[in-house]
Amino acid sequence: MQCPHFDAGRCHSCTLLATPYPTQVAEKAQHVAALLDSAVPGARIDWLPPVTGPESAFRNKAKMVVTGTVDAPVLGILGSSSGPFAGQGVDLTDCGLYPPELQAAFGPLAALVTRAGLTPYDATSPSRGSRRRETPRESAWRGELKHVLVTLSPDGELMVRFVLRSQEPVARLRKHLPALLAALPQVAVVSVNVQPAHAAVLEGDHEIVLTERQTLPMRLGGITLHLRPQSFFQTNTAVAAALYDQAREWVDEVAPASLWDLYCGVGGFALHCAAPGRAVVGIEISAEAIASAATTRAELAHLPAGSVVGTRDGAWWADAVRDVRFAAGDATAFALGAEAAPELVVVNPPRRGIGPELAGWLESSGARHVLYSSCNATTLAGDLAHMPSLRPRRARLLDMFPQTSHYEVLMLLEREVPAG
Numbered sequence: 214m215q216c217p218h219f220d221a222g223r224c225h226s227c228t229l230l231a232t233p234y235p236t237q238v239a240e241k242a243q244h245v246a247a248l249l250d251s252a253v254p255g256a257r258i259d260w261l262p263p264v265t266g267p268e269s270a271f272r273n274k275a276k277m278v279v280t281g282t283v284d285a286p287v288l289g290i291l292g293s294s295s296g297p298f299a300g301q302g303v304d305l306t307d308c309g310l311y312p313p314e315l316q317a318a319f320g321p322l323a324a325l326v327t328r329a330g331l332t333p334y335d336a337t338s339p340s341r342g343s344r345r346r347e348t349p350r351e352s353a354w355r356g357e358l359k360h361v362l363v364t365l366s367p368d369g370e371l372m373v374r375f376v377l378r379s380q381e382p383v384a385r386l387r388k389h390l391p392a393l394l395a396a397l398p399q400v401a402v403v404s405v406n407v408q409p410a411h412a413a414v415l416e417g418d419h420e421i422v423l424t425e426r427q428t429l430p431m432r433l434g435g436i437t438l439h440l441r442p443q444s445f446f447q448t449n450t451a452v453a454a455a456l457y458d459q460a461r462e463w464v465d466e467v468a469p470a471s472l473w474d475l476y477c478g479v480g481g482f483a484l485h486c487a488a489p490g491r492a493v494v495g496i497e498i499s500a501e502a503i504a505s506a507a508t509t510r511a512e513l514a515h516l517p518a519g520s521v522v523g524t525r526d527g528a529w530w531a532d533a534v535r536d537v538r539f540a541a542g543d544a545t546a547f548a549l550g551a552e553a554a555p556e557l558v559v560v561n562p563p564r565r566g567i568g569p570e571l572a573g574w575l576e577s578s579g580a581r582h583v584l585y586s587s588c589n590a591t592t593l594a595g596d597l598a599h600m601p602s603l604r605p606r607r608a609r610l611l612d613m614f615p616q617t618s619h620y621e622v623l624m625l626l627e628r629e630v631p632a633g
C-alpha cells in the first residue's frame with residue numbers, strides 16, 4: 214500500500230506499509246506461533262489459517278486530534294515530538310485506513326468546528342518559547358476542542374464525539390447541530406466528552422449526548438450490538454464478525470451449560486455464544502457498555518417467532534437470551550467472589566492481559582475450558598504461565614490491524630485431566 218503521509222515522514226503509524234500484505238500476515242502468524250508454542254512447554258496447538266479482512270479502509274473508528282485554527286481546523290495527528298513535523302498538526306482526513314464514508318464526514322465536521330467557533334486546543338502553547346520548567350496551570354493552555362472521534366457502523370451511520378476541555382462551547386455546538394445533521398444525515402449520535410486535564414488521554418468520564426438517539430447500531434453477523442459513546446468496540450468490523458463467529462463455533466463444539474464472558478464490552482462474545490439452556494454471564498467495568506449489552510439482549514428477547522436473526526429464528530433467540538445476564542464490575546473481583554466457576558470462561562482483556570490473580574483463579578477453578586481473545590500475545594503468553602493445567606488446544610490469528618505489527622489471537626484452552 215502507498216501512503217503520501219508515510220512517505221513524507223508525517224505519520225509513522227503504519228510501520229509495515231512497505232511490506233506486501235501477504236508477507237505481513239505470514240510473519241505475524243510465524244511470530245505468534247513461535248511466541249505461544251514456546252510459552253507452554255509441550256503444547257501441541259492446532260493453528261488454524263489466519264483470518265484476514267481488507268488491507269485498507271478497514272478502521273471503523275477515527276480518532277482525530279484537532280489542531281490549526283477556528284477558520285482552518287486540521288483533523289489528524291500532532292507530528293511526533295522530534296523531526297520536521299514536531300508539534301505541527303498533520304491532516305489525515307485522507308488516511309487510507311479509513312473507509313470512504315468516514316473520510317467524507319471530515320469536511321462537514323471541520324465546517325462545524327468553524328461555524329460553532331470551536332477553537333482547537335493548543336497543547337503546546339504555554340511551553341512554546343518559554344523556559345519555565347514547572348507545569349503550567351491548566352488554564353494557561355489555549356483552546357477548547359481536543360479531538361473529534363467518529364465511528365462508522367456497518368450500515369453507514371455515524372457516531373460523532375467532540376472531546377472538549379470544558380462544557381463552555383456546548384450551547385454553540387447545539388445551536389449548529391441542525392446544520393451538521395443536514396450536511397451529514399447519516400449522523401445518528403452526537404456527543405460531547407469533557408476532558409479537562411492536560412494529559413495524554415483521549416477522553417474523560419463525562420459525556421453529554423446531544424442527539425435523541427443514544428446508541429449506534431453495529432450489525433454483525435445478524436446480531437445488532439448497540440454502541441454507546443464511551444463503550445469499546447473492536448476496530449475492524451469485518452474481522453470482529455469473524456472473531457465472534459469463530460468463538461461461537463468453538464463454544465458450540467464444547468457445548469458448555471454455563472459460560473462467563475469477562476471483559477464483555479457491549480456483549481459481542483456473550484450474545485454470539487448464547488444458546489437455549491446455556492447460562493451466560495457478561496462482566497464489564499464500564500456501566501455504559503453493560504447498558505448497551507442489555508439493550509441488545511432485550512431486543513433479541515422480544516423477537517417475534519418467524520423473524521430470522523443470523524441463521525436463527527426469533528423464538529430460538531428469545532429462548533437463548535433468557536439465561537443471559539450482564540453486570541458491571543471488575544472481572545477479577547467477580548471471579549474471586551463467585552460461588553462456583555462456569556464450564557467455560559471467555560476472556561477478552563485490554564492489552565495488559567488478565568494478570569496473575571485472575572489467571573491463578575482460572576487455574577484452580579473448575580472451569581473446563583477457557584477461550585482467550587487477546588490483542589497482545591506477549592501478555593497472553595505471560596498469563597498462560599499462570600494456568601499450566603489449562604492446555605492450549607486450538608488457536609487462530611485474526612489480522613484486526615493490517616499495516617501494523619498488531620493482531621488479535623483467539624485461543625481455546627482445555628483443562629488437562631490427570632491420567633488415572
Ligand SMILES: C[S@@+](CC[C@H](N)C(=O)[O-])C[C@H]1O[C@@H](n2cnc3c(N)ncnc32)[C@H](O)[C@@H]1O
Nearest residue numbers: 445447476477478481497498543544561562563
Ligand atoms: C478488548 S476490550 C473487549 C470488549 C469486548 N469483549 C468486545 O469484544 O468488544 C476490553 C474490555 O475490558 C473492559 N475492562 C477493562 N478493565 C476491566 C476490568 N478490570 N474488569 C472488567 N472489564 C474491564 C474495557 O472497558 C473493555 O470494554
